[in-house]
Amino acid sequence: MEETTKPQATTERPASGEAAPIIRFRGVHKSFGDKVILDGLDLDVPEGQTLVIMGPSGTGKSVTLRHVIGLMQPDQGQVEVWGKDVNQIARKELVALRKRIGYLFQDGALINWLNVGDNVALPLRENSKLDEAEIREKVEHKLELVHLPGIWDRMPGELSGGMRKRVGLARALITDAELILYDEPNAGLDPEMSGSINQLIAEIADTLGITSVVVTHLQSCVRVVADRVVLLEKGRLVVDLPRDEFLASKHPRVRSFLGDDPD
Amino acid sequence: MFRAIQETSRMYGARVELLFEAVMQLHGTWRRRSQIADQLYVAGVQVTHVVLLVGLFAGMIMALQTGLYLAQLGQQDQIGVIVALSMAREMGPFITGIVLAATAGSALAAELGTMSVSDELAALEVMSVDRTNYLVMPRVVALAIACPILTIIADGIGIAGGGLVASTSLNVELQLYFITALDALKSPGDLIALPKDVYSGLLKAFVFGIIIAVISCHAGITTRGGALGVGRATRQAVRDSIITIIISNYFLTWLMYQA
Ligand SMILES: Nc1ncnc2c1ncn2[C@@H]1O[C@H](COP(=O)(O)OP(=O)(O)O)[C@@H](O)[C@H]1O
Ligand SMILES: [Mg+2]
Numbered sequence: 367m368e369e370t371t372k373p374q375a376t377t378e379r380p381a382s383g384e385a386a387p388i389i390r391f392r393g394v395h396k397s398f399g400d401k402v403i404l405d406g407l408d409l410d411v412p413e414g415q416t417l418v419i420m421g422p423s424g425t426g427k428s429v430t431l432r433h434v435i436g437l438m439q440p441d442q443g444q445v446e447v448w449g450k451d452v453n454q455i456a457r458k459e460l461v462a463l464r465k466r467i468g469y470l471f472q473d474g475a476l477i478n479w480l481n482v483g484d485n486v487a488l489p490l491r492e493n494s495k496l497d498e499a500e501i502r503e504k505v506e507h508k509l510e511l512v513h514l515p516g517i518w519d520r521m522p523g524e525l526s527g528g529m530r531k532r533v534g535l536a537r538a539l540i541t542d543a544e545l546i547l548y549d550e551p552n553a554g555l556d557p558e559m560s561g562s563i564n565q566l567i568a569e570i571a572d573t574l575g576i577t578s579v580v581v582t583h584l585q586s587c588v589r590v591v592a593d594r595v596v597l598l599e600k601g602r603l604v605v606d607l608p609r610d611e612f613l614a615s616k617h618p619r620v621r622s623f624l625g626d627d628p629d
Numbered sequence: 630m631f632r633a634i635q636e637t638s639r640m641y642g643a644r645v646e647l648l649f650e651a652v653m654q655l656h657g658t659w660r661r662r663s664q665i666a667d668q669l670y671v672a673g674v675q676v677t678h679v680v681l682l683v684g685l686f687a688g689m690i691m692a693l694q695t696g697l698y699l700a701q702l703g704q705q706d707q708i709g710v711i712v713a714l715s716m717a718r719e720m721g722p723f724i725t726g727i728v729l730a731a732t733a734g735s736a737l738a739a740e741l742g743t744m745s746v747s748d749e750l751a752a753l754e755v756m757s758v759d760r761t762n763y764l765v766m767p768r769v770v771a772l773a774i775a776c777p778i779l780t781i782i783a784d785g786i787g788i789a790g791g792g793l794v795a796s797t798s799l800n801v802e803l804q805l806y807f808i809t810a811l812d813a814l815k816s817p818g819d820l821i822a823l824p825k826d827v828y829s830g831l832l833k834a835f836v837f838g839i840i841i842a843v844i845s846c847h848a849g850i851t852t853r854g855g856a857l858g859v860g861r862a863t864r865q866a867v868r869d870s871i872i873t874i875i876i877s878n879y880f881l882t883w884l885m886y887q888a
Pocket of ligand 1: 398403421422423424425426427428429430
């Protein structure tokens with residue numbers, strides 16, 4: 367049945383025993399005060415997949431993403447990335463791990479007093495031994511990749527919301543990340559801009575062979591980027607399906623989430 | 630009541646910890662020199678006119694208050710001594726600290742608070758950029774430098790303001806006023822062969838600068854809850870900076886003049 371509530375292997379998934387998933391949540395619990403956010407969450411993301419997380423707002427989608435990169439620690443359970451428990455590894459290993467992960471924050475989270483180029487260059491300036499010429503070249507390349515060439519000198523405050531997100535994405539890509547986490551990449555954008563961000567996410571996943579996790583509540587985004595969709599509610603996955611099955615699913619929560627009338 | 634005490638000690642514990650972390654990052658001072666320079670501009674240059682104005686009137690008030698009394702005793706010639714000593718020892722560092730807390734401190738808390746609620750601090754963490762090294766240490770260093778320098782300016786303008794009042798309202802000759810004022814400041818301390826009243830005031834200012842920076846940075850980086858949270862953090866930073874300045878002022882005075 368397609369309404370399965372059990373995490374389900376996707377079609378591209380290699381036979382059991384091969385490559386472990388890149389992200390593995392096992393029984394993750396997280397509460398703030400007496401508010402339970404994650405309630406025993408299990409989730410695997412295999413290499414190369416683009417997973418979309420949907421769910422009502424305030425349900426813990428951002429909290430889930432933050433656990434992947436060690437910005438938050440679970441009260442109980444494990445979060446493993448590339449086979450390593452994010453909360454058990456030494457600081458140095460965590461730094462190395464984070465270099466392989468890009469995180470696109472909701473509004474780009476650009477450092478407000480640095481111009482675009484310096485923002486994108488920041489991770490390299492702080493944590494690499496590259497010289498200025500090499501950094502410039504890399505930054506310009508990433509800015510082209512997000513279709514924003516030649517805006518090095520603009521300040522974040524002068525950019526539109528969509529441009530800030532693209533710059534944030536260029537910065538997330540600057541260390542040649544292999545896994546990208548997108549937190550509501552469409553939020554606050556007009557439909558056209560939102561569509562072009564979706565295209566960009568799909569493009570980056572395809573051309574760079576990157577694994578992606580995308581939090582969104584837009585059907586249009588699901589259609590363009592997703593390989594697989596999960597629905598998070600009350601701290602657990604209530605639906606976990608390949609994209610086409612998800613879009614066709616009769617599950618009442620899926621229907622109401624995709625904006626249709628249940629029935 | 631008990632909970633309030635518990636909460637207050639927890640806060641101060643966290644602030645002391647942040648101060649300690651910032652000190653451990655001092656090796657990065659040279660690398661962060663441009664940030665420190667920017668902060669010196671915001672916390673120093675942009676505050677100077679306020680310090681000048683407040684310092685001037687503080688000196689004038691003091692001259693007027695004590696001068697009227699001294700005139701009754703026929704001692705108005707001593708007014709330079711009193712204004713100079715109280716500016717250098719107390720009023721200079723104190724008013725500079727208060728002005729800095731209200732201007733630079735609140736700006737700093739609002740700036741870091743905004744960064745916190747717009748995920749910029751989380752982004753730094755994800756990029757493995759140490760926020761103490763990148764944000765806190767440069768601000769602590771800048772305020773530790775700016776506060777003593779502004780205090781010298783406050784001392785100077787305050788003494789000048791006192792002279793203005795002394796010569797216009799109390800018929801003290803301006804030259805005499807300045808000679809007695811400067812003489813009063815000359816007596817060296819036991820430990821350091823510098824005018825004790827000046828350096829004790831500057832030492833206070835140095836401590837006040839650090840207090841303001843640490844409390845405001847801490848309020849900023851722990852901000853939660855959107856624009857409302859930023860307002861709360863700013864208020865807390867100014868209030869706690871001023872309270873801490875006043876209390877530590879007593880103990881610093883006690884250390885330097887009693888112990
Ligand atoms: N650092 C935090 N401290 C306290 N509560 C938090 C924190 N982060 C998130 N929350 C709470 O956790 C819940 C889930 O948040 P979030 O993951 O941001 O929701 P969303 O699914 O909309 O992304 C919200 O109710 C939020 O208030
Ligand atoms: Mg969210």
